[in-house]
Amino acid sequence: MLWTIALILLALWALGFLAFHVAGGLIHLLLVVAVIVVVYQLITGRRAL
Incomplete structure (x- = not known):
């Protein structure tokens, strides 16, 4: 589950960084969260259900 969230955040970061330059430095917050x-x-090493 967390891997899915991380991949979605990385994809949104890449889209925001490459396509939309309106957010400026705040778009990097998505990368940090991912x-x-x-x-x-x-x-933690826990496996998702």
Whole structure:
């Protein structure tokens, strides 16, 4: 489940970074959140149901 959220956030970040330049630096917040989700998933090591 967290991997899905991370992939969606990464896709939205890439779309926002490459296609829409209206958000400026705030678009990088999506990348930071996605990285945090991936790191949390790796640290906890729990498998999704």
